[in-house]
Amino acid sequence: MSTGHFKHDLFSQFARVAKALSNGYRLELLEFLAQGERSVDALAQVSGLTVANTSQHLQQLRQTGLVINRKAGHKVYYRLSGMDVSALLGSLREVAERHLADVDRLVDDYLKVKDSLEPIPAAQLLERVRDGLVTVLDVRPPEEYAAGHLPGAINIPLAELEKQLDALDPSQEVVAYCRGPHCVLAFDAVAKLRERGVKARRLDGGLPEWRMEGFPVESSST
Amino acid sequence: MSTGHFKHDLFSQFARVAKALSNGYRLELLEFLAQGERSVDALAQVSGLTVANTSQHLQQLRQTGLVINRKAGHKVYYRLSGMDVSALLGSLREVAERHLADVDRLVDDYLKVKDSLEPIPAAQLLERVRDGLVTVLDVRPPEEYAAGHLPGAINIPLAELEKQLDALDPSQEVVAYCRGPHCVLAFDAVAKLRERGVKARRLDGGLPEWRMEGFPVESSST
DNA sequence: CAATTATTCAAGAGATCTATTGAATTAATG
DNA sequence: CATTAATTCAATAGATCTCTTGAATAATTG
Known part of the structure; x- marks a missing residue:
C-alpha cells in the first residue's frame, strides 16, 4: 500500500519538467515569455532560432505545462502558465549561480x-x-x-x-x-x-x- | 559590449543544472540526500540502481555542483551542496504538481x-x-x-x-x-x-x- | 477563390544520454 | 603484503534529443 512504483513514477514526472528546462534555448524562450505574451515568430526572432524549431521547443514546453497558448487571427501567442514557473526559473538561476564556477566567470566578465x-x-x-x-x-x-x-x-x-x-x-x-x-x-x-x-x-x-x-x-x- | 553570446552562454549553463535534474533516478537520489549525508551503496540500495550506475549519476550531480562528497575510510559520502538545492527541488515539485495532470492523478491515487x-x-x-x-x-x-x-x-x-x-x-x-x-x-x-x-x-x-x-x-x- | 502569412507536422542524420559489463583504483584488514 | 570492500573508470549498444528541410494546415487578404 505504501511505496510501490509510486515514488518512482512521481519522480519521473518531476523529471519531465526538468527535462523541458534542460536546453538553453528553451530557457531563453521562457525568460522572454516571463515578460509577457509573445507570438511564435517574435520568439523566433529574439532567440535566433528558425520558426519551425521555435515552434517545436514551445510545444515541448507546452506538453510539460510550463506555457500555454492562445490563437488570435493567424498568430499563436504563448505565455507562462503561472507565477510558479517564474519562481522555478529563479530558483534554477540561483543554484546555477551559486554552484557553477562557469556561471560566476561569465557573469563576472560581462x-x-x-x-x-x-x-x-x-x-x-x-x-x-x-x-x-x-x-x-x-x-x-x-x-x-x-x-x-x-x-x-x-x-x-x-x-x-x-x-x-x-x-x-x-x-x-x-x-x-x-x-x-x-x-x-x-x-x-x-x-x-x-x-x-x-x-x-x-x-x-x-x-x-x-x-x-x-x-x-x-x-x-x- | 552588451549581449554577444553572453546570454546564450549563461542560459546554457542554467540548462546544465536542469539537465542534471532531468532524470527520475537522479531526483530520487537528491531527495534521499536531502535527508542528510549518504554513502554510494546506501543510495544504490534505496534507489534500486546498481552501484556503478548510482556512482555515475552522482558524478553528474557533482559536476553541476548540486552535491558534494567526502571520503571517509573507503566509503564516499555525498550530500546536497546547499539549502538552495532543496529549494530548487521544492520549486520543481510545485510546478510539476500544479501543471502536470499526470502528477495530480498519481498523487490523488496514492x-x-x-x-x-x-x-x-x-x-x-x-x-x-x-x-x-x-x-x-x-x-x-x-x-x-x-x-x-x-x-x-x-x-x-x-x-x-x-x-x-x-x-x-x-x-x-x-x-x-x-x-x-x-x-x-x-x-x-x-x-x-x-x-x-x-x-x-x-x-x-x-x-x-x-x-x-x-x-x-x-x-x-x- | 487564389495567394499570402503564421504556425505546425513529419522524417532523417548526427549528437547525446542511459544502463550494462568488466576492469581499475583506493583504503582497510588479517 | 595479499585479500577484501567500496567506489570509479571505460567501452558499448540502444534509446532519445536536436536541428534541418520541406510539406501541410489554417486564417487572412486581395
Missing part, C-alpha cells in the same frame, strides 16, 4: 560593474514613485514595453537613450530596469546616464520579478 | 487521504514541543533517524509501530513526520494511530523542509 551599481529593491522603488521622487525608465524595446511595464515608467530603448536624454528630469533620480537580473540593458543604461551626470540606479530584478512580488503592471493597448 | 490529515506547520510544532504538548514521532528507518532528526523526536519505523504503541503517551497528541511532502510513511503512521484512537497529525513537510526553515536538527552519534 557584468563586472554589477556591484558598483547598487540596485534598488522593488518595494522601495514603489514608495519613491508614489512620492514622485524618481523617474522610472524602461529600456526594453517598445513592443515589450507595450506588453506590460511598471506603472508610470517611460520607455526609451537603450539605443535612443542619448537622443532622448532631455526627456528626463535632470533633478530626479532615474531608476532603470529591463528584463531581469541578467539583462544587460539596464546596466548599460545606468552607466550611460551616470556618464552624463544623471543620478541613476538599477531596479533589483526586472519586470517578471516585479510582477512576482505582486506589484501592479501597466500595459498600453496597441 | 495519497487520497491527504486532505483529511491536516498537517501541522513546522513553526507551530516547535512551539508545542517547547510546551511539552506533543510527542514527535519519526517513522523513518533507524539509519536515517541517526543521521539527523527533529529535536526530541522518538524513532519508531512504520513496521514496528503496532508493537511499540505503548512507547507513546496516549494522552498526548502525536505528530509524525518522515522524508518530505510525498513520503507516505507519515501518512500511514497517522492513519494507523488514529485507528488505535491516538490523536495524531502529520508534520507539514519532512526533515529537509524543517531544516530549510532554519529549525534545529539533532543527530545521534553511532
Whole structure:
C-alpha cells in the first residue's frame, strides 16, 4: 500500500519538467515569455532560432505545462502558465549561480560593474514613485514595453537613450530596469546616464520579478 | 559590449543544472540526500540502481555542483551542496504538481487521504514541543533517524509501530513526520494511530523542509 | 477563390544520454 | 603484503534529443 512504483513514477514526472528546462534555448524562450505574451515568430526572432524549431521547443514546453497558448487571427501567442514557473526559473538561476564556477566567470566578465551599481529593491522603488521622487525608465524595446511595464515608467530603448536624454528630469533620480537580473540593458543604461551626470540606479530584478512580488503592471493597448 | 553570446552562454549553463535534474533516478537520489549525508551503496540500495550506475549519476550531480562528497575510510559520502538545492527541488515539485495532470492523478491515487490529515506547520510544532504538548514521532528507518532528526523526536519505523504503541503517551497528541511532502510513511503512521484512537497529525513537510526553515536538527552519534 | 502569412507536422542524420559489463583504483584488514 | 570492500573508470549498444528541410494546415487578404 505504501511505496510501490509510486515514488518512482512521481519522480519521473518531476523529471519531465526538468527535462523541458534542460536546453538553453528553451530557457531563453521562457525568460522572454516571463515578460509577457509573445507570438511564435517574435520568439523566433529574439532567440535566433528558425520558426519551425521555435515552434517545436514551445510545444515541448507546452506538453510539460510550463506555457500555454492562445490563437488570435493567424498568430499563436504563448505565455507562462503561472507565477510558479517564474519562481522555478529563479530558483534554477540561483543554484546555477551559486554552484557553477562557469556561471560566476561569465557573469563576472560581462557584468563586472554589477556591484558598483547598487540596485534598488522593488518595494522601495514603489514608495519613491508614489512620492514622485524618481523617474522610472524602461529600456526594453517598445513592443515589450507595450506588453506590460511598471506603472508610470517611460520607455526609451537603450539605443535612443542619448537622443532622448532631455526627456528626463535632470533633478530626479532615474531608476532603470529591463528584463531581469541578467539583462544587460539596464546596466548599460545606468552607466550611460551616470556618464552624463544623471543620478541613476538599477531596479533589483526586472519586470517578471516585479510582477512576482505582486506589484501592479501597466500595459498600453496597441 | 552588451549581449554577444553572453546570454546564450549563461542560459546554457542554467540548462546544465536542469539537465542534471532531468532524470527520475537522479531526483530520487537528491531527495534521499536531502535527508542528510549518504554513502554510494546506501543510495544504490534505496534507489534500486546498481552501484556503478548510482556512482555515475552522482558524478553528474557533482559536476553541476548540486552535491558534494567526502571520503571517509573507503566509503564516499555525498550530500546536497546547499539549502538552495532543496529549494530548487521544492520549486520543481510545485510546478510539476500544479501543471502536470499526470502528477495530480498519481498523487490523488496514492495519497487520497491527504486532505483529511491536516498537517501541522513546522513553526507551530516547535512551539508545542517547547510546551511539552506533543510527542514527535519519526517513522523513518533507524539509519536515517541517526543521521539527523527533529529535536526530541522518538524513532519508531512504520513496521514496528503496532508493537511499540505503548512507547507513546496516549494522552498526548502525536505528530509524525518522515522524508518530505510525498513520503507516505507519515501518512500511514497517522492513519494507523488514529485507528488505535491516538490523536495524531502529520508534520507539514519532512526533515529537509524543517531544516530549510532554519529549525534545529539533532543527530545521534553511532 | 487564389495567394499570402503564421504556425505546425513529419522524417532523417548526427549528437547525446542511459544502463550494462568488466576492469581499475583506493583504503582497510588479517 | 595479499585479500577484501567500496567506489570509479571505460567501452558499448540502444534509446532519445536536436536541428534541418520541406510539406501541410489554417486564417487572412486581395
